[in-house]
Amino acid sequence: MDAPERPDGSVAPRDLRVSHSDRAHISALLDRHHVDGRLDGAELAERLVLVTAAVTRADLNRVVADLPGAAEAVPVREVLELTNTAGELRRSGEWLVPPRVVVRSYFGNARLDMRRARFVTGDVVIESELTVGNLDIRLPPGATVDLTGARTQFGSVRDKLGATDRPGAPHVVVVGGTWFGNITVR
Incomplete structure (x- = not known):
C-alpha cells in the first residue's frame, strides 16, 4: 500500500x-x-x-x-536547527528531540544534553557543522550511537558509551563534524 x-x-x-x-x-x-x-x-x-x-x-x-x-509524540517540526556564531551553544533539561538535529557553530562549543530529553522517534540524526569547537553529546541510559559518519580534521571522535551489537532506544547517528575540535558522545 x-x-x-x-x-x-x-x-x-x-x-x-x-x-x-x-x-x-x-x-x-x-x-x-x-x-x-x-x-x-x-x-x-x-x-x-x-x-x-x-x-x-x-x-x-x-x-x-x-x-x-x-x-x-510526533512533532510538527521534523528538524531542529541550532546555530551559533561565537560562544557556547547548549541544549539541556527537558526538551523535545525531533528526528533530525542540525548543529552549526563557527567559533564555539556545542553541548547537547539529551539525558532528560523526550525523543520523538527512536532514531535521531545529528548533523554537525562546526568550524572551531567541540561537540559534546550526552545520551540517556540504553541509548546507542553511530559515529561512522562523524569526522574532524584536527581533533578526535570518541564514543564513551562503548560499542553494542544492536541499536538501543534512542539510537543517535552523528554525521558531519568539526574542523578544529573534538566530537565526544557519553
Missing part, C-alpha cells in the same frame, strides 16, 4: 512508516504513564498491542493521543 502523496510528491510526516525503534520509544512512553498511574495494566496491554501493529506515525499517535505530552 502506498502512502498518500502531497502535491509536491512528498509523503506527509504522519504517513511515514515507523521503525522498531519508533515502536520501542512509544512503548517506553506508555510504560512511564503506567508507572505514573495514568494507565492501568489492562489499558497498557491494549495499547502495547496497538503499538506492535502500528505501521505509520499516525498509528502511533493515536495510541498516546489522550496522554500528557502526546501532541509532541
Whole structure:
C-alpha cells in the first residue's frame, strides 16, 4: 500500500512508516504513564498491542493521543536547527528531540544534553557543522550511537558509551563534524 502523496510528491510526516525503534520509544512512553498511574495494566496491554501493529506515525499517535505530552509524540517540526556564531551553544533539561538535529557553530562549543530529553522517534540524526569547537553529546541510559559518519580534521571522535551489537532506544547517528575540535558522545 502506498502512502498518500502531497502535491509536491512528498509523503506527509504522519504517513511515514515507523521503525522498531519508533515502536520501542512509544512503548517506553506508555510504560512511564503506567508507572505514573495514568494507565492501568489492562489499558497498557491494549495499547502495547496497538503499538506492535502500528505501521505509520499516525498509528502511533493515536495510541498516546489522550496522554500528557502526546501532541509532541510526533512533532510538527521534523528538524531542529541550532546555530551559533561565537560562544557556547547548549541544549539541556527537558526538551523535545525531533528526528533530525542540525548543529552549526563557527567559533564555539556545542553541548547537547539529551539525558532528560523526550525523543520523538527512536532514531535521531545529528548533523554537525562546526568550524572551531567541540561537540559534546550526552545520551540517556540504553541509548546507542553511530559515529561512522562523524569526522574532524584536527581533533578526535570518541564514543564513551562503548560499542553494542544492536541499536538501543534512542539510537543517535552523528554525521558531519568539526574542523578544529573534538566530537565526544557519553
